Amino acid sequence: MQRWVLDLGNTRLKIAPLQANGEAGESIALEHRGADMAALAARLPPEMEVAYLASVTDEALRVGLLDVLAARCQRISLARTQRRWGDLRIAYADPARLGVDRFLAMIAARAHAARVEHEPVLVCGVGTALTLDLIDAQGQHLGGRIAPSPTVMRQALNRQVAQLPACGGSYVEFAVDTPDALASGCVGAALGLIQRSLADAGSRLGTAPALYLHGGGGEELRSLLPQARWSPRLVLEGLAQWAAIEKPA
The missing domain is CATH 3.30.420.40 (ATPase, nucleotide binding domain)
Structure with missing residues (x-):
């Protein structure tokens, strides 16, 4: 069993294992628009230690995926936008209104920028x-x-x-x-x-x-x-x- 990161967008689910060094390993993208949740579930790992999920899609699809993950994960953790992350400070008065995908992309881009x-x-x-x-x-x-x-x-x-x-x-x-x-x-x-x-x-x-x-x-x-x-x-x-x-x- 491994720890996995999952990004549930409006058309695709992106998934990758977390490597020993903490970085995301090789990823795959699964189209989910119009797909049956059972068919999508069949392409996910059968067992996971922890699933870290970021979701910006509708509630029904998110809940459907959470049900699938609950059957095969020891723990599920939902990523949420935070006001601060290290030296990254979000401008929104209410950070919860900023999509978590934008927040996570900023974390990664900021880490890249730190090298320059x-x-x-x-x-x-x-x-x-x-x-x-x-x-x-x-x-x-x-x-x-x-x-x-x-x-x-x-x-x-x-x-x-x-x-x-x-x-x-x-x-x-x-x-x-x-x-x-x-x-x-x-x-x-x-x-x-x-x-x-x-x-x-x-x-x-x-x-x-x-x-x-x-x-x-x-x-x-x-x-x-x-x-x-x-x-x-x-x-x-x-x-x-x-x-x-x-x-x-």
């Missing part, structure tokens, strides 16, 4: 939502932004106008067909928000922050943001750090 003399960082997660969080060199969270991801933009347009496809097309600067125009517009909107945030952060801090990019939708933006540090496991890395000092209830 505590440089400021802008953490960008691209999943169902696109989130941005700015942290200065002293660890103060300065706030963030939330917007629809390019995927959700496409889906919303398709629901309103059926002839606009929900997927397909490629990013180009000026498209000459509808699928490319949709891809370019929705991806371009995300890029514009990220680039505006980088510019605003640079003006505010007097130096450009390091951009950390993570999330299932980040791959689509990665090649268009050459300055970004691609960190697809950032939430699991932060959860592993949280687990390292989490105390049993």
